[in-house]
Amino acid sequence: MATPHEPKQDRSRATRLRLLESTIDTLAETGWAAATVAVVAERAGVSRGAAQHHFPTREDLITAALEYMFDIRMEHSKAEAAAFRSASAHTAAQDPARTEAVVAQLVESYTTALFKAALQVWTHAAADPALRERIVPLEARFGRVSHRLAVEALGVDDADPVAHHLVQATLDMARGLGLADVLTDDSARRKQIVHQWAATLHMALHAPR
Template structure:
């Protein structure tokens, strides 16, 4: 039985988005052309441009799509998080994993390219603002804190900023051993700080 056109179109779009992230993470901005992404996705360049008229549209949509998939995955697995002080450590670890994987690597290539490409920057800045808000909201929710309490919002934001820094440190070499110790220590500090604020 033939797959309906709408389903095929949706599947093509998803393959293009996933291939764009893989290409960007592996090849960087310069090597990630529409032709390369289309080939990886198994579609023609014309089909890719039907879904995404410009290269910038393709990569902005790809980062947004995969970030949302990752956020949904974390939400789904939040039910498995432990309670008490162990929870803080598990949440910090989840947040750090958001910034040490392929998605962050791809987004970073996009950020660097956007610094010298005004058209791309116009797409990336609001996208990253959205991603930042969603990550912050997710961290607040998983930590179970009231961000209207003085200092809590800044403390949660510091956690996200630290996670980005750990993601940067992990780009060139495997930083997992050092990172584990930092996550442990930051979770202790975060737990103490948030309970003091509460």
């Protein structure tokens, strides 16, 4: 049964969500310096006072945005992995086409606005121990889940140390290619690298031990 407080709570949740999404968009498009409470509030279409009701300080806003980014990235990674498994259910793990599809998917996940926003925070955290302390656990947890999903998509045994390190190298490469795409459109070169690395990865993963 609805209560008199539900509409107000819904509005409050909607305002909070707009602020978090505006923070991510601001970080991705105009960088760390622009992501102040005042700028984010204006972009979200709410008053500064309303923004500070939810996030009294900029640190509160950025921390909440980081947690929200983590949740979204986790949801996207899981959804992409599920979609891939569904689309390639008929394709054996030993098929090179499956390996290339997985690598391409991993790499493209590092060219999104979420990655660009996270990159702004990582850069600032390098010189801010308090912020670094907040984000390192989130990134470590995201890294573990990303690794597990990549292992499942590739259909390999993570207990095999060679396979484990090859999967991690693929994720590290994907992050590096994402960095290369920040300043210029690197899609053509990225496609060639994905194709070559996928072939190399496939042979290494399925070579006799």
